[in-house]
Amino acid sequence: MSSMPLACAMDDKKKVQESLGIALVGLGSYSTYQLAPALEQTRYCHLAGIVTGTASKERQWAGKYDIPTTNIYNYENFDNIADNTDIDIVYVVLPNFMHAEFSIRAAQAGKHVICEKPMAMNVAECDAIIDACAKAGVKLGMGYRLHSEPYTQEVMRYAQEKTFGDILYLTAEAAYRSTGNPNQWRLNRSLSGGGALVNMGVYSIQSAVYGTGENPVSVTAQEFSTRPEYFKDTDETITAQFEFASGALANIMTSHNIWANSLRVSCSQGSYELEPANSYGPLSGRSTKGKISFPHESQQKLQMDDFARHILEGTVNRAPGEMGKRDMIIVEAIYKSIAEGNQKIALALGNMGIV
Ligand code: NAD
Numbered sequence: 074m075s076s077m078p079l080a081c082a083m084d085d086k087k088k089v090q091e092s093l094g095i096a097l098v099g100l101g102s103y104s105t106y107q108l109a110p111a112l113e114q115t116r117y118c119h120l121a122g123i124v125t126g127t128a129s130k131e132r133q134w135a136g137k138y139d140i141p142t143t144n145i146y147n148y149e150n151f152d153n154i155a156d157n158t159d160i161d162i163v164y165v166v167l168p169n170f171m172h173a174e175f176s177i178r179a180a181q182a183g184k185h186v187i188c189e190k191p192m193a194m195n196v197a198e199c200d201a202i203i204d205a206c207a208k209a210g211v212k213l214g215m216g217y218r219l220h221s222e223p224y225t226q227e228v229m230r231y232a233q234e235k236t237f238g239d240i241l242y243l244t245a246e247a248a249y250r251s252t253g254n255p256n257q258w259r260l261n262r263s264l265s266g267g268g269a270l271v272n273m274g275v276y277s278i279q280s281a282v283y284g285t286g287e288n289p290v291s292v293t294a295q296e297f298s299t300r301p302e303y304f305k306d307t308d309e310t311i312t313a314q315f316e317f318a319s320g321a322l323a324n325i326m327t328s329h330n331i332w333a334n335s336l337r338v339s340c341s342q343g344s345y346e347l348e349p350a351n352s353y354g355p356l357s358g359r360s361t362k363g364k365i366s367f368p369h370e371s372q373q374k375l376q377m378d379d380f381a382r383h384i385l386e387g388t389v390n391r392a393p394g395e396m397g398k399r400d401m402i403i404v405e406a407i408y409k410s411i412a413e414g415n416q417k418i419a420l421a422l423g424n425m426g427i428v
Contacts, residue, residue: 094121192397268307
């Protein structure tokens, strides 16, 4: 286990003595603008290494974050990371088609794994990641930052404690309007595994589950296409309705053509909502009892510290691999419903992925 940098420890006497080293795999926009800056604020983990296919990024990142050459890898020599005691956790931040390969290689190298969403291209790949981590005896967490975010945790608490009575109806929307390069990997099904549903839709699926505290027992879905010339290969807009064993209903919408970012829950004794509900924050919320308010902190900082504490102290894994797999089962059921002419698809998830 890597030791904490001395300068940090001296800065703050209260800081923990141990900090885990994280290697980011894939230095695209999320690593550059969210994860690396967050790793300058984390207490229980720090940026120790990078894995990139772009040689010019090696120099830039090494200079900016003071990363020794011995902690820099490319996709070919990545497996040598097994011998590197500075690195405890590998964080896979690559296009979706590379998640399974690099999560499995990281596990086989004996490193704990954080895998970005969506977990993989399909449920079979999710199983392969989970199996590889179990076999290697390493921890597996999803990059579901909202599970560490206080507004979201408050909504989870309302669901668990039934603060506003029985949950009757939930709506969740997670969408943005894509107008950029039509050849980007997110719009190429062989690289992304799907369109809006696997990208933003995962947030609305997540909202429906943590907003009710239950997994759905059925899903019925619809697909809409208004810009087929741009969205040639992937889904543009999808709506889906979930039924829950409690009797609650949910209606979700996801799109690469619409701006939307909300979660609303109607209960027998009140209601509450978050808007924005999915972005990097600060989120905002209100209930029939008043404004919901928490100080803002980097969600990614909170998420990575939570995962590091799970490893160091045995605290709960807020977003385990089974949760990523559960969401991919729901994604596949939504696509199946659409393919079968909007048929209702039964789901038998039990408590899978509910922490
Ligand atoms: P991005 O396109 O900005 O970066 C992708 C990186 O992968 C680039 O550095 C690119 O060079 C590299 N790469 C390697 N092989 C590639 C190939 N064949 N095609 C394209 N790129 C290739 O993407 P991003 O926004 O950083 O997203 C990366 C992952 O993180 C995705 O799985 C995405 O869903 C996830 N993500 C999660 C959040 C979140 O809030 N949790 C936010 C953004 C992205």
